Amino acid sequence: MELNRRQALGALAAAALLPTRAAFAQQRTLIVPTLGGVWEQFWRDKIAPEFTKLSGANVTLDVGNGRVFGANLRAAGPQKPPYSIVMTNEVFSEGLRKEGFFEQLDLSKLPNYNSTYQVARNTGGYGVVVCYSPVGIGYRTDMVQTPPKRWHDLWENPEFRNRIGLYNFANSAGKMELLLASRLFGKDQYDVDAGFKALADLGQVIQVDFNLSTALASGEIVVAPFDFAEIARLKKQGLPVDYVVPEEGVMAFDQTLNILANGPEKELSYQYANFLLSPEAQELLMRGFYVSPTNTAVKAPNELAYEVPISGDRMSEILQWDWAFVNEHQNELSERWASTVG
Known part of the structure; x- marks a missing residue:
């Protein structure tokens, strides 16, 4: 007991x-x-x-x-x-x-x-x-006759001239845009001379720090690098938009x-x-x-x-970037962006 x-x-x-x-x-x-x-x-x-x-x-x-x-x-x-x-x-x-x-x-x-x-x-x-959050090319289906298929089309399709949107350099997507242009038109992502020249060749662009949707919805731009999810949301709201997964790969x-x-x-x-x-x-x-x-x-x-x-299997289409290179040259690249792209 x-x-x-x-x-x-x-x-x-x-x-x-x-x-x-x-x-x-x-x-x-x-x-x-x-x-x-x-x-x-x-x-x-x-x-x-x-x-x-x-x-x-x-x-x-x-x-x-x-x-x-x-x-x-x-x-x-x-x-x-x-x-x-x-x-x-x-x-x-x-x-x-x-x-x-x-x-x-x-x-x-x-x-x-x-x-x-x-x-x-x-x-x-x-x-x-x-x-x-992968980033491809978003565009207005009612304002574009020839839809884009690849990143090069931003430069080669005359319909897009002066109607392109970009993220600015403060946004990580802006940095990716520079490295992508360097890769497309230069030797590799480090060839920023070729990258800046290519961005300048785009002509007048609309730049934002965060939200490209407003410019696309208003028709101020007809094409831009876009988060696929954002295009999907805009489409569900009734906006005539679509996206493509570029042949050269996606930013993210x-x-x-x-x-x-x-x-x-x-x-x-x-x-x-x-x-x-x-x-x-x-x-x-x-x-x-x-x-x-x-x-x-x-x-x-x-x-x-x-x-x-x-x-x-498509995860391999996400392009990779050398962020150590970007951070090391941050000030120089930012100044060049301001003087070259605007």
Whole structure:
């Protein structure tokens, strides 16, 4: 009887500890930088609740963009960063990586890494691309008689003259436009003399930092590099638009995931990273934003074939860029863009 009494008391004591442990788990918080607008809302509605369900931890969102996240990290310094994890365009990730903010990924804590495409791993082991937003050529079907088929058509089709839209150099897509032109008309992506000459040969162009949709909708431009998902959304709204996957390959906005070397909640950040690479999270992102998932187990179904044209074997059509070269020559290239392209 004494033994049973002790067992009962022990069980009661253990039970009394359970709420404390659960409360402790709920107190763990991961600060997650994210883009604003629909991305922020999606993270609040879908990603954060699913991760909380998985880990028992809270998620606090810090809304901004790659430039803002980089400024926040540099203000705090590599030893005391405000985040544990950062997902942003590789052009921003590369610079921060070189400054010592990120650690080489511990792949033993990222089992889903092994299921990603090789194209998503070109960071020397310091990051992994969670998803891509491929960029091809979008155009007005009612204002163009000969639809484009390749990037070269921007230069060769006289219908497009003075009616072309471009992202400006501040946007990572603007940098890709320069490297693409260098590749198309020069020896390689590093032949920026040929690239700038080609961009100048386009004539007058409409440049934006972020949103080309307004100019396309108004007819101010008839063709431009466009995120396929954006064209799909415009088409669903009734605008007479379409896109092509260029023969030479596609540019793409990447979302590279990085772990801060000295960030708080390191183990939680790896849990979160592994979750974002999981088939479940990748499926959510693909259906929410029409992005191309990087987990090989997730491919666009037939009903999303138009919204997500780059998937599966077609992931190899995503062109790769040397962001270290761009960052090293950032000021010079920016000045040349201003004087050459406008």
